[in-house]
Amino acid sequence: AIIEVGGSQQFVSEGRFYECHSLKGVEPGSKIAFERVLGTHDGNAPNWGHPYVKGARVEATVLENFDAKKVIVFKYRPKKHYRKKNGHRQSMTRFLVTKVVKA
Template sequence: MIVEKGRWYEVNRLEAAPGSTIRLGRVLAHKANGDIRFGTPYLEDVAVHAKVLDHMQGEKITVFKYKPKKHYRRTNGHRQQLTRFMVTEVLEGQEAGEAPVAVVDENPAAATEEAA
């Protein structure tokens, strides 16, 4: 997703408490002063810092399944768990390496496999 300083975004639930600061370090591309840089796959010297505003649920969707001619009908609903955060700053260079309170790993399954 494309992020800008001062805007809020909703993503799938992150493991961070409301009010805490998170660091999103997996930046694919960065544009500053007309210069566009792309990572291979990520830019190591660019990081996004954000403040977690709230945890919430998304809109309810209806899941309906049935089997024709068998009188089998089931209706379920689902609400996705979401986290809303506001981007406080986009850091570049030496400043990007300084981590705030919480660092969010966007792929927790890979982290557990590496630890094992």
């Protein structure tokens, strides 16, 4: 199934874990359901939604909330003695897909 989560789209399948931008208000061990399913596949033909597939959902369990690796932003202007270094760690959520309910 293809779901919309955390501002992006992800291809997910049962029994695998995935990472997305931090989901607010979820604790590790809690169950969540993604209702925004863009498409599913039953083995024969894909089922695309307009924009979402009605009645389809993806059920998952939250494994952990964590910070991703640090991203360093470095700006400089050559020969001008201007240097600026900044760092950022994105908050992420890791979840395990337990069930894909097709419409």
